Amino acid sequence: MEFLLSDEQIEMQDSVRRFLEKTCPSTTLHEIFDSEDGHSRELWQGIVDLGIPAMIVPEAYGGLGLELLDLAILTETLGYATTPGPFLGHALCTQAILQAGSEEQKQAWLPKLASGEILGSFACAESNDCWLPEQLSLKSEQSLSGTKQHVLYADESDIIVMALAEGGFALLERGASGLSVHKRKLTDRTRHIADIQLDNTPIEHLAGSTDAAAKVFDTALILLAADSFGGARRCIDQAVEYAQTRSQFGVLIGSFQAMKHQLANMALEVEPMRGLYWHSAYAFDHEPLAARRQAALAKAHICDRFLQTARNTIEAHGGIGYTWECDTQILLKRALFNYAYLGTPSVHRKRVADLADW
Amino acid sequence: MDLSYNAEYEQFRTTVAEFLKGHWPVPAEIAEQPRHKQEAWFRTQAIENGYLYRSVPKEFGGSEQEADILKATIIREEFSKVRAPMEAPGIGNMMLVPTLLECGTQAQKERFVSKTLTGEYKWAQGYSEPNAGSDLASLRTRAELRDGPEGQQWVINGQKIWSTLAQYADYMFVLARTEPDAGKHAGISYLLIDLKQPGITIRPIKQVTGGTEFCEVFFDDACTPADWIVGQRGDGWKVSKSTLKHERSSIGGAQTSVNLFEKLLQLAKETTLNGQPAIKDPIIRDRLVTLEGYVQSHLYSNYRQLSMAAAKQNSGYVGLMNKLINTNIGHEVAALAKDLLGENLLYMPPTKGRATGPEKWLNQLMGSLGVAIAGGTSNIQRNIIAERGLGLPRESGDT
Ligand SMILES: Cc1cc2nc3c(=O)[nH]c(=O)nc-3n(C[C@H](O)[C@H](O)[C@H](O)COP(=O)(O)OP(=O)(O)OC[C@H]3O[C@@H](n4cnc5c(N)ncnc54)[C@H](O)[C@@H]3O)c2cc1C
Numbered sequence: 001m002e003f004l005l006s007d008e009q010i011e012m013q014d015s016v017r018r019f020l021e022k023t024c025p026s027t028t029l030h031e032i033f034d035s036e037d038g039h040s041r042e043l044w045q046g047i048v049d050l051g052i053p054a055m056i057v058p059e060a061y062g063g064l065g066l067e068l069l070d071l072a073i074l075t076e077t078l079g080y081a082t083t084p085g086p087f088l089g090h091a092l093c094t095q096a097i098l099q100a101g102s103e104e105q106k107q108a109w110l111p112k113l114a115s116g117e118i119l120g121s122f123a124c125a126e127s128n129d130c131w132l133p134e135q136l137s138l139k140s141e142q143s144l145s146g147t148k149q150h151v152l153y154a155d156e157s158d159i160i161v162m163a164l165a166e167g168g169f170a171l172l173e174r175g176a177s178g179l180s181v182h183k184r185k186l187t188d189r190t191r192h193i194a195d196i197q198l199d200n201t202p203i204e205h206l207a208g209s210t211d212a213a214a215k216v217f218d219t220a221l222i223l224l225a226a227d228s229f230g231g232a233r234r235c236i237d238q239a240v241e242y243a244q245t246r247s248q249f250g251v252l253i254g255s256f257q258a259m260k261h262q263l264a265n266m267a268l269e270v271e272p273m274r275g276l277y278w279h280s281a282y283a284f285d286h287e288p289l290a291a292r293r294q295a296a297l298a299k300a301h302i303c304d305r306f307l308q309t310a311r312n313t314i315e316a317h318g319g320i321g322y323t324w325e326c327d328t329q330i331l332l333k334r335a336l337f338n339y340a341y342l343g344t345p346s347v348h349r350k351r352v353a354d355l356a357d358w
Numbered sequence: 359m360d361l362s363y364n365a366e367y368e369q370f371r372t373t374v375a376e377f378l379k380g381h382w383p384v385p386a387e388i389a390e391q392p393r394h395k396q397e398a399w400f401r402t403q404a405i406e407n408g409y410l411y412r413s414v415p416k417e418f419g420g421s422e423q424e425a426d427i428l429k430a431t432i433i434r435e436e437f438s439k440v441r442a443p444m445e446a447p448g449i450g451n452m453m454l455v456p457t458l459l460e461c462g463t464q465a466q467k468e469r470f471v472s473k474t475l476t477g478e479y480k481w482a483q484g485y486s487e488p489n490a491g492s493d494l495a496s497l498r499t500r501a502e503l504r505d506g507p508e509g510q511q512w513v514i515n516g517q518k519i520w521s522t523l524a525q526y527a528d529y530m531f532v533l534a535r536t537e538p539d540a541g542k543h544a545g546i547s548y549l550l551i552d553l554k555q556p557g558i559t560i561r562p563i564k565q566v567t568g569g570t571e572f573c574e575v576f577f578d579d580a581c582t583p584a585d586w587i588v589g590q591r592g593d594g595w596k597v598s599k600s601t602l603k604h605e606r607s608s609i610g611g612a613q614t615s616v617n618l619f620e621k622l623l624q625l626a627k628e629t630t631l632n633g634q635p636a637i638k639d640p641i642i643r644d645r646l647v648t649l650e651g652y653v654q655s656h657l658y659s660n661y662r663q664l665s666m667a668a669a670k671q672n673s674g675y676v677g678l679m680n681k682l683i684n685t686n687i688g689h690e691v692a693a694l695a696k697d698l699l700g701e702n703l704l705y706m707p708p709t710k711g712r713a714t715g716p717e718k719w720l721n722q723l724m725g726s727l728g729v730a731i732a733g734g735t736s737n738i739q740r741n742i743i744a745e746r747g748l749g750l751p752r753e754s755g756d757t
Contacts, residue, residue, distance in 0.1 A: 001360070001361060001362070001363050001367065001428050001431070001665065002359060002360050002361075002665050002668075002669070003359060003361060003658065003661040003662050003664070003665040004359060004662065004665045004666060004669060004671075005359065006359075069359060236748075240748050240749070240750070243750060244749070244750065244751075251751075252750075252751055254744075254750040254751055255750065255751035255753065257741070257753065259750075260740065260741065260744035260745070260748075260750050261737070261740045261741075261744065263744055263748055263750065264739075264740040264741075264743040264744040264747070264748065265740065267675075267679075267743060267747065267748060268679050268682060268683065268686075268743065271659070271675070271676050271679060272652075272655040272656055272658075272659035272676065272679065272683060273655045274658075274659065274662065275655060275657070275658025275659045275660075275661060275662045276651070276654055276655045276658050278359070278658065278662075279361075279654075279658045279661075282359055282361065286361070287361075297647065297650065297651060297654060300647065300651065301648075301651030301652075301654075301655065302651075304648075304651075305651075346644060349643070349644050349647035349648060350640070350643065350644065350647075352647045352650070353643040353644075353646065353647055358623070358626075358627075358637045358638075358643060358646070
């Protein structure tokens with residue numbers, strides 16, 4: 001019984017943290033946030049060089065053969081730094097091919113995804129906030145016509161794996177005929193999304209299964225929970241640091257008891273959530289019976305609390321927190337993305353109750 | 359990370375389970391005795407086998423086992439499966455024994471520890487006073503060293519309040535001012551006092567629940583031997599901190615919250631709301647899962663703290679949060695329970711004997727407030743988290 005990270009895991013987190021502090025300091029973060037495509041090739045290359053895209057890919061396909069927990073703890077670190085870029089879509093694309101692809105497809109795509117030679121993305125949502133595998137209606141056919149919404153880095157990706165009805169999956173290559181991308185004004189500019197329209201677009205089928213669909217979806221929930229925990233922890237650190245430097249009425253604002261209690265309440269919500277997301281990732285690989293429910297609970301609870309914590313953090317900063325130039329605005333928007341993407345907390349709380357057979 | 363137990367621990371679990379099969383429920387010849395005798399018999403057996411009072415040396419009645427948090431967890435899990443008695447409840451075992459083992463003299467340990475473990479000596483905690491609650495160090499109960507019939511003794515005057523179960527206790531551990539000229543904290547000593555003496559008057563106080571679980575205790579030239587002081591004169595604050603530490607960590611266990619949540623689920627299944635079981639109501643379901651998010655976070659946070667302690671690592675400030683997290687979960691359980699109880703809120707459970715119907719939840723509704731106040735109020739917990747945990751400027755040195 002050891003509910004702890006190993007020394008190697010802590011070292012991995014540290015090296016990613018050090019890399020991000022160097023490569024993506026606040027000024028760079030804001031530049032990327034304000035850029036047209038929200039994607040820094042240099043930053044992404046660094047993430048690739050750290051081996052992050054290779055983590056859950058088995059060694060036979062050029063990966064590191066690690067578990068989802070390993071990827072999740074690094075996702076926490078990426079979330080702490082509100083790291084912009086295509087990481088999430090790439091990871092889900094990889095997991096989808098791993099879970100749903102044929103041997104040939106795995107051999108064709110996984111080494112390239114693991115090495116970062118190509119960029120992958122993932123699409124599932126259809127109109128009216130339908131995200132869940134059982135809500136999808138687009139079916140696997142020879143060619144596809146229809147819409148997928150909120151697709152991560154649709155323009156930049158070399159391949160997009162789409163989740164379809166009945167546990168099906170299809171792979172779409174960049175520049176396929178009939179594929180068009182429609183962009184809208186984004187809230188979270190650290191993760192660019194766009195709608196894609198398919199018009200008789202040729203696709204490659206993946207075998208798929210409802211189990212594979214569930215696993216890919218759960219992976220997404222767990223990674224969002226991990227990212228949210230990192231972001232929420234960052235909120236606490238940021239608010240505490242500000243309270244220790246800003247003075248009013250001749251004293252540090254952190255010496256006011258009202259501030260202390262606000263910050264203590266925030267920390268009280270955030271710190272214990274670490275074990276919840278750890279366990280959801282651990283359950284994915286080791287406790288199949290509990291896995292689905294734990295993933296939904298972690299996503300619902302942690303993304304919910306991240307958004308509230310981000311709001312509280314802005315309030316704790318006063319006027320500066322309400323500006324575009326303050327990092328807290330990026331945290332708030334990241335939290336909004338994590339809250340809504342793949343369904344809001346109430347959607348997942350309902351699933352948690354249903355999955356327990358209450 | 360590995361949430362399974364290795365072979366050594368699985369073997370240990372089997373051994374514990376086998377011990378329990380033969381001992382709880384107790385064998386037929388013991389089963390005829392009253393419940394408290396059955397429990398006493400069982401505890402003696404459990405101590406002999408090394409399952410209870412593991413940190414207490416054998417010479418003082420414990421089982422003196424090497425510290426092993428995982429084994430302790432397995433024992434707790436297996437015992438609770440068959441509802442076998444754990445260590446005897448009460449403030450004496452929870453707070454006094456660990457304090458004596460840490461700070462007491464050999465004579466004090468010999469005199470008090472083993473009889474406290476067996477439940478022969480019952481203790482009350484004498485800290486709070488009418489004018490010294492959260493600001494405990496402002497306490498005014500005095501103790502002076504004077505000549506007595508058998509040499510020097512402490513003579514105590516003053517008043518304590520909110521002392522849980524003092525009306526049934528034999529002894530009290532008391533914080534009293536012995537060095538009137540020293541500073542606020544430096545003037546306090548930690549004394550052990552026999553409650554069965556003429557200089558002491560105990561008046562039970564009726565609580566919000568209708569029960570009388572705490573008391574006022576008046577000291578009017580009450581006496582205690584000169585060597586019944588724990589630690590040095592003026593060290594009482596430090597000694598009491600070691601006690602509070604034990605109290606907080608024992609309150610912090612997530613298992614209490616998990617069990618409470620399970621009971622709430624059961625209540626939701628048994629309650630009818632809008633013509634169907636309340637558990638089928640979408641709003642109730644949503645609120646239950648919201649609460650479960652907190653309960654499970656607390657649970658896995660405790661697993662992590664446990665694992666870190668076993669690996670001799672420091673888990674940082676999360677340990678300071680346990681009491682307040684449990685308190686908040688208790689409040690939230692009460693909030694949900696009140697909406698499930700409906701008309702049952704109109705009737706109090708009996709003060710004596712066990713409530714069996716839904717009205718027993720009134721005890722949780724009110725008891726959760728006691729949890730919030732006792733052992734340091736929630737505001738005091740927030741002060742501690744903010745100042746000691748987050749490193750914000752200190753207001754006072756008291757917390
Ligand atoms: C069920 C129960 C059992 C108890 N058992 C025992 C026992 O066995 N032995 C014993 O010695 N005591 C016992 N107590 C007493 C308990 O420790 C005190 O009630 C508690 O410490 C609070 O003190 P108080 O009641 O004087 O409230 P006060 O200290 O007067 O507090 C009143 C309010 O003011 C707030 N407050 C006070 N100071 C601050 C501050 N610095 N910052 C912000 N807010 C503040 C508090 O949070 C609270 O809301 C028990 C209490 C209860 C309810």
